[in-house]
Amino acid sequence: MANPSFTARIDSLGIEGDGVSRERGAPVHVRYALGGETVSARTIGRGRATATEILSPSPDRVVPPCSLFFECGGCVLQHLDRAALLSWKTGLVGDALRNAGFTVPAGIKATQSPPRTRRRMDMAVRRGPDGVIVGLHVRGSDEVIALTECHVLIPQLFTLIAPLQAVLTRLQGLRRIGSASVNLLDSGPDILLSSDAPLVPRDRTILAEFALTNGVPRIAWQLEGGRAVPETICSIAPATHSFSGATLSPPTGTFLQATIEGEHAITDAVLAALPARLPRSARVVELYAGCGTISFPLSERARVIAYEGNPLSVGCLRTAGAGRRVEVHLRDLNRQPVMARDFAGATAIVLDPPHSGAGAQARELATSGVPNIIYVSCNPTALAQDAKLLADAGYKLQQVTVIDQFLWSARAESVSLFTKTIATRRGPLVRPPR
Numbered sequence: 086m087a088n089p090s091f092t093a094r095i096d097s098l099g100i101e102g103d104g105v106s107r108e109r110g111a112p113v114h115v116r117y118a119l120g121g122e123t124v125s126a127r128t129i130g131r132g133r134a135t136a137t138e139i140l141s142p143s144p145d146r147v148v149p150p151c152s153l154f155f156e157c158g159g160c161v162l163q164h165l166d167r168a169a170l171l172s173w174k175t176g177l178v179g180d181a182l183r184n185a186g187f188t189v190p191a192g193i194k195a196t197q198s199p200p201r202t203r204r205r206m207d208m209a210v211r212r213g214p215d216g217v218i219v220g221l222h223v224r225g226s227d228e229v230i231a232l233t234e235c236h237v238l239i240p241q242l243f244t245l246i247a248p249l250q251a252v253l254t255r256l257q258g259l260r261r262i263g264s265a266s267v268n269l270l271d272s273g274p275d276i277l278l279s280s281d282a283p284l285v286p287r288d289r290t291i292l293a294e295f296a297l298t299n300g301v302p303r304i305a306w307q308l309e310g311g312r313a314v315p316e317t318i319c320s321i322a323p324a325t326h327s328f329s330g331a332t333l334s335p336p337t338g339t340f341l342q343a344t345i346e347g348e349h350a351i352t353d354a355v356l357a358a359l360p361a362r363l364p365r366s367a368r369v370v371e372l373y374a375g376c377g378t379i380s381f382p383l384s385e386r387a388r389v390i391a392y393e394g395n396p397l398s399v400g401c402l403r404t405a406g407a408g409r410r411v412e413v414h415l416r417d418l419n420r421q422p423v424m425a426r427d428f429a430g431a432t433a434i435v436l437d438p439p440h441s442g443a444g445a446q447a448r449e450l451a452t453s454g455v456p457n458i459i460y461v462s463c464n465p466t467a468l469a470q471d472a473k474l475l476a477d478a479g480y481k482l483q484q485v486t487v488i489d490q491f492l493w494s495a496r497a498e499s500v501s502l503f504t505k506t507i508a509t510r511r512g513p514l515v516r517p518p519r
């Protein structure tokens with residue numbers, strides 16, 4: 086029997102944002118269902134179903150604001166009230182830290198970016214019979230849905246989509262598939278395109294005209310699936326961005342925190358986690374520094390020794406950091422972690438690892454004995470894994486801030502402060518009171 090229907094009582098929301106029903110033994114993940122609801126559901130795969138009717142709705146259920154929600158793969162939780170969404174994400178982070186072995190302080194601070202503030206998005210490009218579509222994947226499919234509406238993307242980027250579709254339709258270098266990553270820098274939209282065939286000279290002229298007409302300082306391009314550094318196709322003005330007064334020339338496709346509100350919430354939480362009184366000579370080691378989102382605000386409080394694995398980001402950070410208190414090292418921290426002994430004398434370690442977490446680097450953090458470890462995480466599961474090593478090494482959790490900058494997604498970001506009291510010959514070195 087294809088796609089059998091059943092009635093399910095939903096126990097809770099799972100970490101992917103699906104409702105989880107356990108009444109049949111093995112968990113069934115039910116798309117579009119919320120904790121506490123009873124729904125009619127249709128099986129769509131092993132252990133997976135989609136809600137077809139809500140029989141008893143949760144008080145937190147709302148009408149999704151976007152008419153594309155049930156098709157588009159971009160958002161997963163628009164049917165959940167935003168305050169309830171933030172409280173669910175706060176719970177995910179709290180559970181991760183408890184699972185790691187910590188007592189979680191009461192009153193976790195939590196902030197959420199408003200709709201239409203997302204300033205970076207990776208979109209898919211498809212040529213169809215009626216021209217090119219720039220959009221997101223249909224949920225669970227390779228098909229691409231045109232973003233005729235989007236409640237997360239910042240308007241300066243959303244308004245570019247229609248002209249971008251029109252211009253890509255004219256490119257010979259786009260046969261069938263490609264992608265468009267857009268970043269809103271201080272200087273304006275920065276676009277990185279990929280396509281499945283080389284661009285011809287006329288394509289380059291067309292893209293340059295588009296850039297001029299639409300106020301796009303830079304467009305870069307690479308062959309779809311290629312590994313070469315992207316080629317700048319047109320640069321009508323310098324692509325620049327600034328962090329705490331340091332002006333950078335970021336590489337194309339650079340990592341930016343998803344929203345400006347998210348960036349500020351993260352840097353504020355990191356700075357608040359530093360000891361209140363820091364001597365000018367204090368040294369903070371920063372791991373996974375990117376182009377310096379956190380490094381430059383930090384450098385106003387301490388000397389920063391920054392490590393990053395992407396050579397282009399390192400080049401950008403080095404140039405912008407010249408004359409500031411930021412020392413930059415290129416290092417793959419998976420292959421060659423900073424060793425515990427090399428943190429000696431540091432007042433704090435700040436780390437902001439990728440989604441997979443800190444891997445081999447986490448073990449060195451745990452045995453470093455550095456009194457303050459400030460962990461910026463975009464993945465509660467990886468946080469739990471890494472934080473367990475800190476708990477086992479005697480670190481205590483002092484503060485947590487949850488940042489929801491991927492509104493309506495299941496992603497939860499956080500900044501946690503772990504501290505350790507170090508025994509010295511003169512007695513315990515206690516973190517100064519705030």
Ligand SMILES: C[S@@+](CC[C@H](N)C(=O)[O-])C[C@H]1O[C@@H](n2cnc3c(N)ncnc32)[C@H](O)[C@@H]1O
Pocket residue numbers: 340341342373374375376377378379392393394395398416417418419420437438439440463
């Ligand atoms: C979440 S981003 C944070 C960047 C920066 N802290 C920011 O807020 O803009 C993670 C960073 O880790 C870097 N990274 C990923 N894997 C790495 C590795 N194995 N070694 C060093 N850096 C790595 C990425 O290039 C990226 O810049």
